[in-house]
Amino acid sequence: MTAQTDSPRLDPATLRGLHDSGEGPRLLDVRTPGEFRTAHIPGSYNVPLDTLREHRAELLHHLDDEVVLICRSGARAAQAEQALAEAGLPNLRVLDGGVMAWEAAGGALTRGQERWDLERQVRLIAGGLVAATGVAGVFLPGLHLIGTAVGVGLTVAALTNTCAMGMLLSKLPYNRGPRTDIDTITAALRGTP
Structure with missing residues (x-):
């Protein structure tokens, strides 16, 4: 496994100053299109982590400026940072604390239809599976092992900073939102319709 890059984090107050001056870096939001539509920093581009x-x-051909990577809290942005750094892109930074910290610091957000973020969906599914199989395990011996498997999966997710359940949930139509193909993304980055 490749080590995380050592680039400094960018705190929300500093980014807000750069953003408000009109000379800020390019902002790439790596959350799902559904999360992006719910709330995003004005002027940011949605480039889902998988894409x-x-x-x-x-x-890389469209990201020659300084780039700040954004997600809900910083974890997915750090994964994006590592992927782009491995591909050779310099000048990468991660917004420390993500959109949550930006909002807490008084940064403006463009809001759309409210949706549950991916982390909340994972907590609902994981908790529901553990609770349901725990209760059902009283009547069907061995069923409680599904909850154990979910617990192991969550532990692995924490240790590796990835989440298989989150990746699967991001594929659902609820989370995909409008199509985010590479041609649409690169056209937006170039500033063409």
């Missing part, structure tokens, strides 16, 4: 990983070589 970024798959097309990072193509994206």
Whole structure:
């Protein structure tokens, strides 16, 4: 496994100053399109983490400026940082604390239809599975092991800073939102319709 990059984090207050001056860095929001539509920093571009990983070589041609990576809390942005750094893109930074910290610091957000973020969906599914199989295990011996498997999965997710359940949930229509193909993304980054 490749080590995390050592680039400094960018605190929300500093980014807000750069953003408000009109000379801020390019902002890439790596959350799902559904999360992005709910609330995002004005002027940011939605490049979902899976798309970024798959097309990072193509994206490099459109990211010559300083880039700040954004997600809900910073974990997915750190994964995006590692992927782009491995592809050779310099000048990468992660917004420390993500959109949550930006909002807490008084930063403006463009809001759309409210949706549950991916982390909340994972907590609902994981908790529901553990609770349901724990109760059902009283009547069907061995069923409680599903809850154990979910617990192991959550532990692995924490240790590796990835989440298989989150990746699966991000594929659902609820989370995908409008299509975010690489051509649409690169056209937006170039500033063409």
